[in-house]
Amino acid sequence: xxxxxxxVKDLKVHFFTRHGVVKAVDGDSFDMRRGExxxxxxxxxxxxxxxxLSVLRLLDSPPGKxxxxxxxxxxxxxxxxxxxxxxxxxxxxxxxxxxxPQSSLNPVFTVGDQIAEQxxxxxxxxxxxAMEKSLRLMEQVGIPRAAERINDYPHQFSxxxxxxxxxxxxLSCNPEILIADEPTTALDTTVKAQxxxxxRDLKREKNMSILFITHDMGTVAGFAxxxxxxxxxxxxxTGSALDIFDHPTHPYTRGLLNCLPxxxxxxxxxxxxxxxxxxxxxxPKGCVFDPRCECRLPLCATVRPEEVVASGDHTVACHxxxxxxxxxxxxxx
Amino acid sequence: xxxxxxxxxxxxxxxxxxxxxxSRHIADVKAVDGVSFHIAEGExxxxxxxxxxxxxxxxRTxxxxxxxxxxxICYRGEDITGWDRKELKAxxxxxxxxxxxPQSSLDPRMTIxxxxxxxxxxxxxxxxxERLELVAQLLKQVGLEPxxxxxxxxxxxxxxxxxxxxxxxxxxxxxxxxxxEPVSALDVSVQAQILNLMMDLQHSxxxxxxxxxxxxxxxxxxxxxxxxMYLGQIVEMADKAELLxxxxxxxxxxxxxxxxxxxxxxERKRIVLQGEVPSPLKPPPGCxxxxxxxxxxxxxxxxxxxxxxxxxxxxxxxxxxx
Numbered sequence: 001x002x003x004x005x006x007x008v009k010d011l012k013v014h015f016f017t018r019h020g021v022v023k024a025v026d027g028d029s030f031d032m033r034r035g036e037x038x039x040x041x042x043x044x045x046x047x048x049x050x051x052x053l054s055v056l057r058l059l060d061s062p063p064g065k066x067x068x069x070x071x072x073x074x075x076x077x078x079x080x081x082x083x084x085x086x087x088x089x090x091x092x093x094x095x096x097x098x099x100x101p102q103s104s105l106n107p108v109f110t111v112g113d114q115i116a117e118q119x120x121x122x123x124x125x126x127x128x129x130a131m132e133k134s135l136r137l138m139e140q141v142g143i144p145r146a147a148e149r150i151n152d153y154p155h156q157f158s159x160x161x162x163x164x165x166x167x168x169x170x171l172s173c174n175p176e177i178l179i180a181d182e183p184t185t186a187l188d189t190t191v192k193a194q195x196x197x198x199x200r201d202l203k204r205e206k207n208m209s210i211l212f213i214t215h216d217m218g219t220v221a222g223f224a225x226x227x228x229x230x231x232x233x234x235x236x237x238t239g240s241a242l243d244i245f246d247h248p249t250h251p252y253t254r255g256l257l258n259c260l261p262x263x264x265x266x267x268x269x270x271x272x273x274x275x276x277x278x279x280x281x282x283x284p285k286g287c288v289f290d291p292r293c294e295c296r297l298p299l300c301a302t303v304r305p306e307e308v309v310a311s312g313d314h315t316v317a318c319h320x321x322x323x324x325x326x327x328x329x330x331x332x333x
Numbered sequence: 334x335x336x337x338x339x340x341x342x343x344x345x346x347x348x349x350x351x352x353x354x355x356s357r358h359i360a361d362v363k364a365v366d367g368v369s370f371h372i373a374e375g376e377x378x379x380x381x382x383x384x385x386x387x388x389x390x391x392x393r394t395x396x397x398x399x400x401x402x403x404x405x406i407c408y409r410g411e412d413i414t415g416w417d418r419k420e421l422k423a424x425x426x427x428x429x430x431x432x433x434x435p436q437s438s439l440d441p442r443m444t445i446x447x448x449x450x451x452x453x454x455x456x457x458x459x460x461x462x463e464r465l466e467l468v469a470q471l472l473k474q475v476g477l478e479p480x481x482x483x484x485x486x487x488x489x490x491x492x493x494x495x496x497x498x499x500x501x502x503x504x505x506x507x508x509x510x511x512x513x514e515p516v517s518a519l520d521v522s523v524q525a526q527i528l529n530l531m532m533d534l535q536h537s538x539x540x541x542x543x544x545x546x547x548x549x550x551x552x553x554x555x556x557x558x559x560x561x562m563y564l565g566q567i568v569e570m571a572d573k574a575e576l577l578x579x580x581x582x583x584x585x586x587x588x589x590x591x592x593x594x595x596x597x598x599x600e601r602k603r604i605v606l607q608g609e610v611p612s613p614l615k616p617p618p619g620c621x622x623x624x625x626x627x628x629x630x631x632x633x634x635x636x637x638x639x640x641x642x643x644x645x646x647x648x649x650x651x652x653x654x655x
Contacts, residue, residue: 043520144608158609188383189549190606193591197605215520218550218593241597259525260595263553263577269532270554272525276490 005209006032006055006094006177011069013050016062020281024050026233027069029307032177035207037199039220039241042230043256045277048213051230052179054079055211056090073177092122095170099182101162105154111138112150115169122173137168141198160191167198178202179211184219196223217260221245226313229253232288233280235307239314249316252289287319295320337410338509338541339395339428340371344404346387346394350614362613364390366565367404369640372509377535377542379556379573381549381588383610387565388545392511395543396428397421408509426456429502433514435494439486445497446482452504471500475530492523499530503538511543516551528555549592553577558646561585564621565613567640571647581643581654583628620652628653 013025025047032038040048053059055071055078071078073094076085098104105114115137116130125133131150138146141164154162163183170178180199184192196219202208214220220227220241227244229237229252237250248254255273275292284290290300297319305317345368347361364387372378382388393399395406397413405414413424432438439448449471450464458464469479475496486494495515502510512531516524532555534540546552552559553573560570561584569582580586587604594601606625611617617624623633633652640650 043522160609188547188610189588189591190383191609192593193603193605196593216593217521217595221595221597221599222593224597245595245597256522257595259522261525261528261550261554262594263550263589263592269529270525272529273522274526276492276523277520 003033004031005034005073006211007070007072008032008051008055009070009072011051011054011071012067013047013054013059013064014067015064017281022280023233023283024064024280025054026280026283028230028233028235029069030228030235030238032209032211033226034176034209035203036225037203037210037212037223039224039227040211040213040230041215041217041220041227043215043277045280046230047233047280048215048230049181052096052181052211052213055179056094056096057086058096088122091118091170091175092173093175094177094179095173095175096179097163097166097170097181097183099185101159101166101186102154104166105162107154110151110153111157111165114154115165115172118169118172133172134168137172138165140171141165141168142194143168160187160194163187163195164198167195171202174206175208177209177211179213181213182215183212185214185216192219199223217257229256232278232283234288235317236289237314237316237318238307239310243311243314247310247314249310249314249321250289250318251293251295251320255292255294287317336374337371338374338408340407341395342369342405342407344368344391344394344406345402346390346399347402360614363565363616364613365394366616368562368565368567369404370560370567370570372541372543374508375535375539375541376557377544377555379552379559380543380545380562381547381552381559382562383547385610385613386562387613388547388562389513391562392430392513392543392545396430396511397424398430422456426505427507428509428511429505429507431495431498431502431510431512431515434518435491435498436486436518438498439494441486444483444485445489448486449482449497449501449504452501456505467504468500471504474503474534475500476526490523491519492526495519495527496530499527499534503534506538507540509541509543511545513545514547515544517546517548524551531555549588553592561588564610564616566621566650567648568622568651569647569649570640571644575644575647579647581647581649582622582651583626583653584622587627620650622651 009029011025011028015022015024042048054066066079112131112134115134119125119130119133135146135150143149143161143164184195203210224241226240228235231252237253248257258271259273261270273292278284286302287300287305290296300319305319307315307317308322310316310321344365346365347363349358350360350362351357352359368391380388394401405412446468449468453464468482472479472481477496516527519527544555556573558572559576560567563584569585580589587606590604608625611624619634619636620638623629638650638652640648643649643654
């Protein structure tokens with residue numbers, strides 16, 4: 001159990017908007033283990049990015065506010081530790097990569113400067129040393145002719161190359177944890193494959209712990225050790241990649257896997273999940289998935305399901321799986 | 334089934350690049366560069382390619398929303414390339430378009446009933462009661478309620494807005510719909526609903542689709558035939574099963590191998606292409622793919638390969654296919 005590197009406990013994040021309070025993250029807990037790739041999956045608005053931003057306290061506040069919970073890293077609770085302590089961790093021990101490399105790079109500084117910035121700040125390197133290290137980082141993430149390009153500006157790079165720059169910057173201080181928020185979503189298929197190779201190498205060669213956030217189950221399948229499935233601000237299922245893909249247990253996870261179109265010779269109807277994602281201003285009282293669920297029970301509308309163990313490491317928040325409802329505790333998929 | 338509804342031959346669309354005070358013409362962006370294909374009645378031709386390959390421009394040019402630089406477009410055997418506005422107006426009833434972003438393609442200040450009805454009004458349905466009835470019927474057809482006609486776009490979710498976009502395209506009873514990334518802005522659970530709807534409508538109304546998408550899983554699901562585009566040109570086109578099982582062009586092969594498949598057990602040979610798509614402003618000489626091609630030989634950088642029919646119905650533009 002000492003293997004846990006990051007522990008999120010009962011995290012609650014609300015957004016205070018004109019229309020009401022959005023419960024973006026509503027009491028979520030999960031652990032991240034050293035050296036693993038943990039994928040946080042879910043559709044838009046499910047709270048996965050909010051979880052990631054909360055880890056480094058990067059939420060815009062207002063409107064966002066962390067209402068409760070703990071995020072434990074080393075000996076610190078990242079939600080309560082003083083700002084200067086957090087600054088030592090942010091970018092240094094825990095680094096983050098965002099979806100859109102265009103808007104997360106500063107257009108008026110060269111990419112070399114931007115990678116070197118953290119080296120100067122955290123590792124107290126001098127300018128020349130920092131630039132040399134930046135160059136090595138750029139080579140490491142596969143930017144061709146890095147020596148020529150180190151003084152280029154972000155607009156001179158393509159989308160895939162910008163994302164490589166972001167990864168180089170994130171890796172600069174050799175962080176223990178890398179948080180990647182939809183890093184391949186804005187990229188084309190062939191470029192996406194190149195970037196995923198970098199992440200695989202990082203895990204294999206540096207044993208880096210990666211929290212990978214995405215909505216694409218295909219990308220997850222080829223990369224995740226463990227998977228956390230979120231829906232409507234809540235974690236509905238957690239398990240190893242094989243647990244989730246081979247024995248999806250929560251009706252939402254099953255629905256999500258069933259509705260994916262696939263490259264296949266057959267051309268038939270898909271099995272969609274009926275309805276739409278609920279508004280989190282007035283989320284359903286009991287289980288958030290209840291209005292769209294095809295195997296709902298009477299109590300689902302009123303009682304929020306607790307997380308129960310389906311098998312070993314595999315937990316599910318669904319009344320169908322609670323021992324009091326079904327004897328075997330594992331709904332066949 | 335195999336009657337050609339629309340046929341495009343040698344279609345080119347260049348955008349001029351100008352510079353200086355006198356707008357000197359210095360170069361062309363060759364967005365679509367010599368593309369030929371046809372779509373049969375009631376079939377779905379899937380057009381797949383990475384961003385900037387010209388797939389949207391091709392769709393828009395085929396509908397004459399953009400003026401082609403050269404080439405011809407035939408609709409039911411008639412050459413529509415030179416048609417003027419008046420003639421085109423009648424054609425618009427036959428060919429419609431569904432856009433990627435349902436949010437920005439609906440007027441936020443019009444009720445959706447008005448948005449859908451506008452197409453009917455433009456095409457001569459003056460009687461308001463008839464129009465309202467038809468709008469109600471269209472809404473039902475796409476899985477919404479007739480009462481929704483009085484609401485505004487912001488009251489709908491993304492998936493519902495895309496249904497409205499589809500209802501509006503269907504209003505004039507078209508035969509051909511160009512669907513430009515119709516599901517890429519949607520979440521997967523909703524995406525499946527829209528794909529099903531489009532396939533059901535195709536079945537009941539006999540629609541033909543040009544279905545444009547970058548996601549090979551979506552294209553691989555909905556299409557009868559698939560055309561793969563790279564830098565303004567079609568590099569391979571075949572029946573879906575043929576293309577997926579026996580791809581002959583190295584780009585198609587790489588694209589297929591790069592599609593993430595939701596199955597953690599799958600071990601497969603992945604071809605990771607080097608580099609990125611070159612700029613259409615200065616496409617590489619010879620075969621446009623030779624800079625990234627794992628197969629390429631010397632000749633590829635010199636001669637441009639023709640799109641040739643290597644097997645019945647299977648077209649490939651490659652010097653070393655297979």
